[in-house]
Amino acid sequence: MPFNILIVDDSKIVHAMLTQALEMTDIELGEIFHAMNGREGLDLLRRHSVDLVLSDIHMPEMDGVEMVEQVRLDESLRSIPIVVISSEGSRKRMEQLRENGVQYFIRKPFTPEKINESIRQAMGEDYD
Amino acid sequence: MTDQVQETLVQVLESMLEQYAFAFCELAPKNELETEEVDFVHSLLTFTGSRTGEIALTMPAELCEEIAGNILGGEMDNGELSEYAQDSLKELLNIYAGNVLTSLYGDEVSFDFDAPEIRNLDRIGWQSLIDDPLTIGVLVEDTPALLRFSARES
Numbered sequence: 001m002p003f004n005i006l007i008v009d010d011s012k013i014v015h016a017m018l019t020q021a022l023e024m025t026d027i028e029l030g031e032i033f034h035a036m037n038g039r040e041g042l043d044l045l046r047r048h049s050v051d052l053v054l055s056d057i058h059m060p061e062m063d064g065v066e067m068v069e070q071v072r073l074d075e076s077l078r079s080i081p082i083v084v085i086s087s088e089g090s091r092k093r094m095e096q097l098r099e100n101g102v103q104y105f106i107r108k109p110f111t112p113e114k115i116n117e118s119i120r121q122a123m124g125e126d127y128d
Numbered sequence: 129m130t131d132q133v134q135e136t137l138v139q140v141l142e143s144m145l146e147q148y149a150f151a152f153c154e155l156a157p158k159n160e161l162e163t164e165e166v167d168f169v170h171s172l173l174t175f176t177g178s179r180t181g182e183i184a185l186t187m188p189a190e191l192c193e194e195i196a197g198n199i200l201g202g203e204m205d206n207g208e209l210s211e212y213a214q215d216s217l218k219e220l221l222n223i224y225a226g227n228v229l230t231s232l233y234g235d236e237v238s239f240d241f242d243a244p245e246i247r248n249l250d251r252i253g254w255q256s257l258i259d260d261p262l263t264i265g266v267l268v269e270d271t272p273a274l275l276r277f278s279a280r281e282s
Contacts, residue, residue: 010243011222013215016200058222058241087226090238108223109148 002030003123004048008041008055008067009085018054018085021112027119038067045077052122054115057086057093065093068100081122085110129277133232134264137277140228145268148223149198149216153273156265161258161272163188168249169214170257171221175229177239181279183228185221186249186257191271192217218244228277 007018015034022029033048035041039062041055053071057064064084071077084097087108094105104122106114138155145151165188172184192213193206199216200209221244229239249257257263257274264275 011215011219013196013199013212013219016212020200058243060243087223088238089226089230089235091235092238108226109144 002028003051003119004030004033006033006035006041006044006048006050006053006055008035008038008053008059008064010036010056010059014056014085018115021110021115024112025116025119027116038062038064038070041067042070045071045080046074050080052119053080053082055082055084057084057088065096065100068097068102072100083118083122129262133277136231137228137264137275138266140231141224141266141275144220144224144227145195148220149195151195151198151269153266153268156267156272158258158263158265160267161265161274163254163272165190165271166251168251168254169217169246170249170253171214171217171244171246173221173225173244174242175225175239175279176282178237178282179233179239179279180282181277183221183225184276185217185224185273186254186276187217187268187273188271189213189248191268191273194269194271195220214246218246232279 007015009015019032033044035044037059055064055067068082082102083104083106084102085106085108089107104118106118142153145153167189168186169189169192170184170186172182174182193209196209196212196216200212225241262276262278266273266275
């Protein structure tokens with residue numbers, strides 16, 4: 001079954017890098033949706049069927065932490081796995097994200113292998 | 129700025145450029161920062177938290193395109209690469225900021241970053257940055273680039 005993936009990041013080059021990295025994995029891709037901040041991400045999540053979110057933290061308008069909080073408050077969205085991709089290494093921030101159900105965290109700069117591994121973990125049984 | 133802080137700033141930049149853009153970077157004395165380039169890109173990020181400060185990276189516009197090309201592979205033409213050039217510098221600064229602040233202050237503190245600002249510089253602007261005592265010179269793939277870091281306790 002192909003996976004629909006949402007990329008949320010305010011950098012165009014990160015969207016291009018993640019799309020390339022996803023295409024290099026053995027994941028069967030469906031649609032890749034693109035949002036430039038958390039607000040756009042939430043809007044896309046409410047309008048489309050998304051299997052996994054890859055999101056940055058620091059973004060204008062609505063950051064990744066607030067988007068994750070909003071997703072977890074929404075009954076129809078709360079089960080979607082979210083992988084946070086950020087350059088930040090703060091334990092406090094990671095704790096805050098874990099409290100909101102984010103189990104997967106990739107530190108920038110990332111490699112396609114790391115993306116593949118985290119998606120496998122995040123998707124669990126659905127991946128196989 | 130102590131020698132140890134400067135060493136950390138440069139080491140993290142070397143590591144990030146290698147991992148993010150497959151580019152080689154080394155510390156360079158200021159008298160080796162002469163360049164024929166006339167267009168430069170300056171990216172500045174401010175952070176707040178246990179410390180407040182600024183991090184800036186400045187490089188010739190052509191080097192930004194080279195970095196974007198390294199990141200995205202060789203299949204893009206120059207028009208497409210120039211579209212990504214400034215963004216590649218902004219993202220490098222973002223990645224650098226997150227990693228260098230952890231290296232300097234540990235992972236027990238967290239920082240809030242403002243989105244990096246980008247502006248174009250001419251040779252006068254480039255030279256005035258070189259003259260700034262807080263500026264550190266580096267060579268990225270043998271092309272001069274500038275790093276500037278300042279922080280104070282909040």
